[in-house]
Amino acid sequence: MELTGSLRDRLDGVALSAHLATAVDDRPHVAPVWFVLDDGSDALWLFTGGRKLDNLRRNPRVALSVESADRAGNVDWQATLLGTARVVDDPERAAWVDRRLSETYGMNGDDAGAEADATGKGAVADDAGSDGADGEGALVRVDVRTATLTAF
Structure with a gap:
């Protein structure tokens, strides 16, 4: 299944x-993690740091699990996406992802890259790890190879 x-x-x-x-x-x-879909391709974007970033640099094969549930915990659907991740050094794309994360998750646009880790603690809080000298999450593109969707 494609996206x-x-x-x-x-x-x-x-x-x-x-x-x-x-x-x-x-x-x-x-x-x-928090993520946004790419416009026009089977890819998604996120900012991350710490162990996740270290791991995907060593092994780019990743999986992403997403589900939609109500406040009572009743799951409506779930999806599993398998793909290949890579760090992207593109300030224009990073700004685009930052804006989309802000719009989607209701964050302050100045903070989105630093807070795009769904822990609410910011990307640099991942496993007490650091993502590099700049102290903000690295931009990562995940090219989705396969996806499965299960609706309940």
């Missing part, structure tokens, strides 16, 4: 928390 039709409609512009799974040396790591 088209029903799945794209469910993910695009909706404030959903997701869990990004990375793995290095047979050690999985799962952590919450």
Whole structure:
């Protein structure tokens, strides 16, 4: 399944928390993230740091799990996306992602990159790790290869 039709409609512009799974040396790591879909391709964008960033630099294969549930915890649907992640050094794209995260998650545009980690603590708080000298999350593109959607 591609990021088209029903799945794209469910993910695009909706404030959903997701869990990004990375793995290095047979050690999985799962952590919450916020994301936005790319316009026109089967990709998504996020800012991240700490262990997630270190892991995806060593092994770019990732999984993203997303679900929609009501406040009582009743799940309406869930999706699993498998893909390849890469760090992107593109200030214009970073500004675009920052704006989209701000619009989607209701954040202050000046803070979106630093707070785009769904923990609410900011990207640099991931596992007491740091993402680099600038103290803000690195921009990451995930090219989705396969996606599954289950509606309940």
